[in-house]
Amino acid sequence: MNYLERVRQIKKSSKKGDYILYWMQGAFRVEYNHSLEFAKYLALSKDLPLKVLVVVDFNYKDANYRHFKFFIDGILELIDKFKDLKISFHVKIGSFKEIVPQYSKNADTLITDKAYIKWLKDVRNEIYNKNDITIYEVDTNLMVPVQAASPKCEYGAYTIRPKIHKLKEKFLNDFVVFDYKGRSYEVENDLNGLNIDDKLKSVHYLKPVDFIGGESKADKLLRDFLNEKYLFFAEKRGDPSLDVESNLSFYLHFGFISPIKILKEAIKIDTDPKNYETLFEQLVVRRELAHNFTYYCDNISDLFSFLPNWAVKTVIEHKDDIRKYLYKLEDLENFKTHDKFWNAAQYELIHKGKIHNYMRMYWGKKVIEWTESFEDAYKILIYLNDKYALDGRDPNGYAGIAWCFGMHDRAFQERKIFGKVRYMSENGLKQKFDMDGYLSRVMG
Missing domain, CATH: 1.10.579.10 (DNA Cyclobutane Dipyrimidine Photolyase, subunit A, domain 3)
Incomplete structure (x- = not known):
């Protein structure tokens, strides 16, 4: 893992604590999760247990029943995955600003996923400023970290493309898995035993769609795409009369799958190189241009x-x-x-x-x-x-x-x-x- 460019120390504190805390906020997956691996690395190097925290905030900006249902499906699936890793996993209902400080109080270090939209960055900064703890952010949802790709808002795909291509080998292959097994495993799941519909009564109801959230569903969708559509992706993806799209954008949005995993699986397929080039253009160049835009834009509503x-x-x-x-x-x-x-x-x-x-x-x-x-x-x-x-x-x-x-x-x-x-x-x-x-x- 290239710690210097994917991991950034936000705050340094002399305070010691009882565990390493990973606030999982943007990458809700186990595979190809640089934040999780960095948290495991710190737990090993400091000889401390690791706790993973997910906060389900039913007041999340502009989210409705459709979004929450998809999200919660994916979170519930993670419980067994962390059980296998023997890593403590806590799912708490409440606001970020209330729950994260409660968990940070006795933690040695706080690690979280990088945010690319201003209001989410603002929430993080408020939490960071009010808590005396060493804090790291990890850019795990992009192939090339947003700040490594460019220090400014890019003019277009043609300006960011050469910067990304220059760095692609470095960041496509920077992933390291650390062998961490927790000494004690605990689950706290506020969603357990709840009728989710009852809990979501305060949320605007919007009928769910056919897609189901979660890392395993993202993996299956990726396999289906590579087996059934990828061979003619470059030629036919732009035709609206055909369904040749991967449908992975939802899973990328919720961090259920990493773009690096998609690329590594696609490159194994023996097909016309144009298919990989088209996938890379859409998944990396265009998607990361979008993240560059929201990351460096002060006010996307204006x-x-x-x-x-x-x-x-x-x-x-x-x-x-x-x-x-x-x-x-x-x-x-x-x-x-x-x-x-x-x-x-x-x-x-x-x-x-x-x-x-x-x-x-x-x-x-x-x-x-x-x-x-x-x-x-x-x-x-x-x-x-x-x-x-x-x-x-x-x-x-x-x-x-x-x-x-x-x-x-x-x-x-x-x-x-x-x-x-x-x-x-x-x-x-x-x-x-x-x-x-x-x-x-x-x-x-």
Whole structure:
């Protein structure tokens, strides 16, 4: 493990404690978890027991029943995994700011997973500042750690790509497993014996989707993808009439699987190198560009604070352009527009918790065209994605939506409403793809 670049010491204290505490907050898995291995390493080197803590906060920002059900499925599965490792595992219901300090009080060192979104960084910093303990953060959910890849918000994929490729061998192979067996094993599980539905009464109900959370489900999905779709991934992944996507974005969001594991398994498959190149581009370059964006952006809710200057200028110049169609949030949320392809994309989002990647771009572009301002469109898209997408509230989602407004993109030929921001048309969809096939696949 490359400790200097994946692990960062946040705070140093002379305080001694009875155990090493790993606050598992972003990487809910046992395999390819650098945070867990670093915690095991410290437990071995200090000859102290290790405790792993998961906090289930039912007031988690913008999370609803759909998100919590998927998350809790995965957490419950971890109990047996930590039992096999003889590592104490505590699942506590409450707020981060209350539970983590309680556990830190008697701990020697606190280790946690790196956060990439401002509000989560703020929660961590508040906890760090109020507790006298040595603290480490570990960047385990990216192949190349966000700060190692770049010290600033990158302009686009073409600027971050060479930086990532330069470091890929180093970080793809930096993982070390430490042989730690706990001297005493204990489980404290606040979810045990609870009717989860009763506990979630205070949470907004949104029907769960077919996907089930957890590390083992992520592993099965990866195997299915590699066996059934990967051989023609480069050629067909962009076609919305086909289901050639991996569907692993949910599992990456919750940290149920590591991008390193996906890459290491994919590289074993004897296939056209273009498939691996396409996977690497999407899983590493584009995904880590998104994390770079949210990590270094001060305020992702303020559209004009982060868009490139050319996009801001062109949007302002066209802010009074007449829209042929105007829809309110209620119409959009309930897929009541004149555009059957857009309606199908919104239907897919609501009922499957995702939109096919190509249709997701079209979905975003049309909301811009059908609302009174870019700012309104941005708020609507964030709301819909965070509410319905199983991988909502994620750097990938925020960057994908920001792209619709010109972020990480270039200027195009000027037109009404969009100015020089890239435009997508219904005719373009029909020329490229079997859109009736998409409607049939999504709507049944």
